[in-house]
Amino acid sequence: xxxxKLAIGRMGEDAAARALKKNGYMIxxxxxxxxxxxxxxxxxxxxxxxxxxxxxxxxDAFGTPGASVDARKQRRIITASSIxxxxxxxxxxxxxxxxxxxxxxxxxxxxxxxxxxxxxx
Numbered sequence: 001x002x003x004x005k006l007a008i009g010r011m012g013e014d015a016a017a018r019a020l021k022k023n024g025y026m027i028x029x030x031x032x033x034x035x036x037x038x039x040x041x042x043x044x045x046x047x048x049x050x051x052x053x054x055x056x057x058x059x060d061a062f063g064t065p066g067a068s069v070d071a072r073k074q075r076r077i078i079t080a081s082s083i084x085x086x087x088x089x090x091x092x093x094x095x096x097x098x099x100x101x102x103x104x105x106x107x108x109x110x111x112x113x114x115x116x117x118x119x120x121x
Contacts, residue, residue: 011109012056012102013040019100019112025050034083037076041100042084049093051081053118056102069099074119081121095121 017027025043032039041052053069069077077097085091099118103111 008056008058008104009054011104011107013054015056015102015109015112016052016054016100017041019114020052023114029084032080032084034080036079036083039077039080039084045096047094048096049085049090050096050098051077051084052098052100053077054100054102056104058104069118078121097121 013030017030020041020043021027025045027041027043028049029042030040032042039051040054043050043052053073055068074097081095081097085093085095096117097119099115101111101113101115102109103113
């Protein structure tokens with residue numbers, strides 16, 4: 001049976017959004033796209049604007065979710081976040097970058113880990 005990466009990604013993003021809400025975040029937007037890339041989830045944690053990268057994995061064979069957000073990916077997220085902030089008049093907002101790792105197996109979510117302040121701008 002072929003693995004539907006899009007379905008697994010959607011499942012991971014939905015699980016991440018639920019976990020973020022449970023932890024007091026307010027979801028502002030999902031799947032913001034610009035020419036520099038995509039931000040999976042944009043949320044507010046108190047007064048802080050949080051840009052969230054969701055990494056869904058069926059195993060740790062390719063490393064942990066947090067470790068898979070390399071410097072190149074971080075730069076793309078930071079650039080995309082700047083565009084989002086500029087487009088929405090949020091240039092002075094306090095900002096943080098989180099990663100949410102979602103472990104799955106057989107179409108089930110096993111674990112969700114929120115890595116707060118995973119990297120800086």
